[in-house]
Amino acid sequence: MRLNLVLELLDIPGQLTDALEPIGRLGANIVTIIHQRDVKTERGTVPVQITIEGDNETLDKVINALENQNIQIMEIDGVLRKETIRTILIGDIVDKDLKDALKQFNDVDGIKVVDLNLKMSDNPEKSASKFIIEAEQGKRRHVMKKIKNIGTSKGFMVINEV
Amino acid sequence: MKICILGFGAVGKGVAKVFSMKKNEVNEKYGIDLKITAVTDTSGAAISNEGLDPDLLLRVKEDTGGVSNYPEHGVSGISNMEVLDKADYNCLVEVTPTDIEDGEPAKSHILKAFNDKKDVVTSNKGPLALSFKVLADSAKDNAVQFKFEASVGGAMPIINFAHETLSGNEINSIQGILNGTTNYILSRMAKEGSSYEQILKESQELGIAETNPAQDVEGLDAACKVVILANSLMNMDVNLNDVEITGISKITPEAISLAQKEGYLIKLIGEISEDTLEVAPRLVKEGSPFAVEGTLNVATLKTDLAEDVTVVGKGAGSIETASAILSDIISIYKAK
Numbered sequence: 173m174r175l176n177l178v179l180e181l182l183d184i185p186g187q188l189t190d191a192l193e194p195i196g197r198l199g200a201n202i203v204t205i206i207h208q209r210d211v212k213t214e215r216g217t218v219p220v221q222i223t224i225e226g227d228n229e230t231l232d233k234v235i236n237a238l239e240n241q242n243i244q245i246m247e248i249d250g251v252l253r254k255e256t257i258r259t260i261l262i263g264d265i266v267d268k269d270l271k272d273a274l275k276q277f278n279d280v281d282g283i284k285v286v287d288l289n290l291k292m293s294d295n296p297e298k299s300a301s302k303f304i305i306e307a308e309q310g311k312r313r314h315v316m317k318k319i320k321n322i323g324t325s326k327g328f329m330v331i332n333e334v
Numbered sequence: 335m336k337i338c339i340l341g342f343g344a345v346g347k348g349v350a351k352v353f354s355m356k357k358n359e360v361n362e363k364y365g366i367d368l369k370i371t372a373v374t375d376t377s378g379a380a381i382s383n384e385g386l387d388p389d390l391l392l393r394v395k396e397d398t399g400g401v402s403n404y405p406e407h408g409v410s411g412i413s414n415m416e417v418l419d420k421a422d423y424n425c426l427v428e429v430t431p432t433d434i435e436d437g438e439p440a441k442s443h444i445l446k447a448f449n450d451k452k453d454v455v456t457s458n459k460g461p462l463a464l465s466f467k468v469l470a471d472s473a474k475d476n477a478v479q480f481k482f483e484a485s486v487g488g489a490m491p492i493i494n495f496a497h498e499t500l501s502g503n504e505i506n507s508i509q510g511i512l513n514g515t516t517n518y519i520l521s522r523m524a525k526e527g528s529s530y531e532q533i534l535k536e537s538q539e540l541g542i543a544e545t546n547p548a549q550d551v552e553g554l555d556a557a558c559k560v561v562i563l564a565n566s567l568m569n570m571d572v573n574l575n576d577v578e579i580t581g582i583s584k585i586t587p588e589a590i591s592l593a594q595k596e597g598y599l600i601k602l603i604g605e606i607s608e609d610t611l612e613v614a615p616r617l618v619k620e621g622s623p624f625a626v627e628g629t630l631n632v633a634t635l636k637t638d639l640a641e642d643v644t645v646v647g648k649g650a651g652s653i654e655t656a657s658a659i660l661s662d663i664i665s666i667y668k669a670k
Contacts, residue, residue, distance in 0.1 A: 258598065258617055260592055260600075262584060262588075289592055289595070291588040291589070298586040298587075298588055299586075299588055300586060300588040301592075302592040302593070302596070331589065331617055332614075334601075334603055334616040334618045
């Protein structure tokens, strides 16, 4: 059978070779690879589409090996494995300790803050910070609740996505 | 059909205007003879079992400030409860000012009308948000009809739409922009990059925000609507205290600009779902159904069969609200 994967690679030399290595080693065949270095995700990483062929057992082994190598798999057969959640916090980032909020977000199981943007105001209370968070597919509501609880407990006003 | 209107402010006057505009059309189309037999305001009442002239009512109100000055049929100093005893009517239109502390005096008016076996149409959010079950039970016990389309979203069709057009569907959640004033303020902040305080001041000058804007900007008005939708469309038994409320007064231009950088807007969203009853500013994608501007209201109902259905409409305004009241009156008549 065939499996379509979308991998997410860092834009540094050697990444693609590393990602392809376990496929050949474990006995799966590569059917196609689409790799365009100029097309990047919002995090600056490069998405690579790969179709591989093999029996079920081999394909499972390949997925496991890629995950063990910390290679991000964005999609398997068109199904997203991760989703992106945006949140804005309003409030003084020093006074209310944004750094600790960030740490607490990252401590939530299955989520990772992948981008943080700040917009400062003359009145520090009015400053805003925007988080882009990656979460496991299907955990959106749960993650948004957690984020709101953490942000609110630090004294920020939390604006989640709808 | 004999109508008693309690309250002659923006909505009450809108109803009179709409009656004047549509009386003949409603008669021809549905065979309903709309007759206003009583109207009240703080000055007293005008009562005539033969029917009052809506244009004259509006003129008297405009010129003298009170409907009790209506020629021949004006009665000064009479209370609303007395009028309900005295007037000959089939359907009460309850549009007195909204009170969100105890829902009175509207709640007592509505209950009295039910006990007197009269149908009731209202736009009054207070009693609906605080005592929905008491009112709905009383209407059922007295075998009368109770309609309140105008209480949520003005002219945006939602309650009757969900009950009738979407019948057979189970509604799993509702999300929407349920307050026009806050949507206007947030839309202008996004467009002009100005501060909340400045846009609020201008909105007050334009008459879009009230002199005391707290109910709108602190999210209370939207929360009342969340309660009404939860109780009437999703069979919940909740009240205002069950809603987690965050208003828009702390939204800053900095936050809006960060959101816009990535194609998002900030809107005040009401949400009703199994585990959430909330009014809070949320991020919505530009170009999505929630990215409406001005005083528009919008709501998306997630249903089991029809999936997502979105409705949009003018959320406030005297004629727009009266349009919802008129449609309730007509549907009561049609169900007879």
